[in-house]
Amino acid sequence: MTNKELTKLVTRLEAGEPLAAEFYARTGTARILGITGPPGVGKSSLIDRLIGEFRRQGRTVSVIAIDPTSPISGGALLGDRLRMQRHSEDDGVFIRSLATRHHQGGLTDATPQIIHALDAAGFNIVIVETVGTGQDEVEVAEVADTVAVILMPELGDEIQRAKSGLMEIADILVINKVDLMNAGTTGRDTIPSAEGKQWERPTIHASAKTGDGLASFCGAIEAHHGYLVRSGELARRRERAARAEVIRLLQSRMTASILRVLEIPRAQNILTDVAQRKLDPYDAVEQLSREIFGSQNRSS
Amino acid sequence: MKRPIKVLIAKAGLDGHERGALVVAMGLRDAGMEVVYTGIRNTPEQIVQAAIQEDVNAIGLSSLSGGHMAQFARVMELLRKEKIKGVLVFAGGIIPDEDVKKLKKLGIREVFGPGSTIASIAEFLKKSARSRRA
Numbered sequence: 001m002t003n004k005e006l007t008k009l010v011t012r013l014e015a016g017e018p019l020a021a022e023f024y025a026r027t028g029t030a031r032i033l034g035i036t037g038p039p040g041v042g043k044s045s046l047i048d049r050l051i052g053e054f055r056r057q058g059r060t061v062s063v064i065a066i067d068p069t070s071p072i073s074g075g076a077l078l079g080d081r082l083r084m085q086r087h088s089e090d091d092g093v094f095i096r097s098l099a100t101r102h103h104q105g106g107l108t109d110a111t112p113q114i115i116h117a118l119d120a121a122g123f124n125i126v127i128v129e130t131v132g133t134g135q136d137e138v139e140v141a142e143v144a145d146t147v148a149v150i151l152m153p154e155l156g157d158e159i160q161r162a163k164s165g166l167m168e169i170a171d172i173l174v175i176n177k178v179d180l181m182n183a184g185t186t187g188r189d190t191i192p193s194a195e196g197k198q199w200e201r202p203t204i205h206a207s208a209k210t211g212d213g214l215a216s217f218c219g220a221i222e223a224h225h226g227y228l229v230r231s232g233e234l235a236r237r238r239e240r241a242a243r244a245e246v247i248r249l250l251q252s253r254m255t256a257s258i259l260r261v262l263e264i265p266r267a268q269n270i271l272t273d274v275a276q277r278k279l280d281p282y283d284a285v286e287q288l289s290r291e292i293f294g295s296q297n298r299s300s
Numbered sequence: 301m302k303r304p305i306k307v308l309i310a311k312a313g314l315d316g317h318e319r320g321a322l323v324v325a326m327g328l329r330d331a332g333m334e335v336v337y338t339g340i341r342n343t344p345e346q347i348v349q350a351a352i353q354e355d356v357n358a359i360g361l362s363s364l365s366g367g368h369m370a371q372f373a374r375v376m377e378l379l380r381k382e383k384i385k386g387v388l389v390f391a392g393g394i395i396p397d398e399d400v401k402k403l404k405k406l407g408i409r410e411v412f413g414p415g416s417t418i419a420s421i422a423e424f425l426k427k428s429a430r431s432r433r434a
Contacts, residue, residue, distance in 0.1 A: 075329035088346040
């Protein structure tokens with residue numbers, strides 16, 4: 001697949017068209033790396049460095065870089081590519097910026113399918129950069145083999161680190177911008193052993209600006225992949241990803257059916273009755289379920 | 301779902317004057333477009349490859365340093381070489397009138413100089429980029 005064919009395929013997937021089965025059959029070989037964390041911590045700049053490292057190892061890299069759609073105008077300013085633009089001319093690198101188009105969770109509707117397309121196109125590594133996340137946008141864990149959560153100094157105390165959500169999905173924690181603290185990184189980070197069956201999440205101190213800690217970050221990514229393969233966790237994660245993808249596709253089909261049924265006059269009347277307090281929402285759902293799924297699927 | 305117009309805004313060559321390009325990028329975002337902003341000091345090669353990978357409907361080139369003829373001409377040449385059709389190219393910045401004519405001959409559809417409003421640029425793109433969409 002040429003870059004020109006790939007880019008048009010991505011556009012069609014982004015518009016909601018299904019991925020052809022022949023492409024899906026060719027997927028499963030790329031490593032999927034999720035990069036997530038709050039806005040402004042340096043995710044894109046670290047990815048720029050990672051691309052450089054992976055390319056030196058002779059691997060091809062594609063990046064899905066996601067930024068938010070404006071809730072006001074529906075437009076978006078996609079500013080991740082700017083940090084990686086020096087790789088634009090490299091044939092072994094393909095970068096695509098995507099707007100969330102109101103998808104919640106840190107990714108876009110079609111991200112799983114676009115990952116498949118990049119995988120099928122033969123890229124060794126697919127990097128998924130989420131929107132700048134809060135505590136609860138953790139969808140990237142459903143699509144990635146390895147998730148790196150990027151933070152920066154002074155973001156919070158131990159209690160913040162103990163909270164659920166974002167901090168829990170990290171396979172690797174990276175504290176970027178350590179140059180701001182005049183904190184050296186040499187010899188500070190311990191990369192988990194390449195043999196263990198347990199994964200001990202490393203914390204990497206890095207600076208995208210100086211390149212400090214990048215070798216450790218790459219080492220941790222490599223070590224985590226080794227762990228995934230040895231422990232059988234890779235197969236489990238891929239099963240989880242497949243399950244999540246199918247559930248989401250089913251949900252979007254169901255949602256489309258629901259919205260279609262809500263257009264019919266009988267459904268409109270039911271909604272009006274709920275608004276006027278003549279009918280309660282649960283009875284409305286019982287009646288509408290019969291319209292949508294047929295009477296045999298009535299919930300108990 | 302109808303795809304919003306997707307635009308690449310870039311500055312080519314050795315030109316660090318970013319404010320105007322960024323204002324246009326934000327203005328087009330506010331007009332409902334998806335704007336890929338690649339900032340300053342792009343080579344024409346990088347701009348054209350970015351336009352391919354991002355599958356944009358339009359490319360906006362900004363120049364305030366006097367390098368517009370060489371840089372923009374090279375972008376147009378590369379687009380032809382890559383056989384990219386249907387991508388509208390427009391420009392902005394400090395560009396003398398006699399050069400505007402030359403740039404239009406090269407295929408740059410419109411040049412927005414000082415005093416141009418965001419509304420006029422957005423209107424132009426909505427009218428011209430939509431009809432060219434694949």
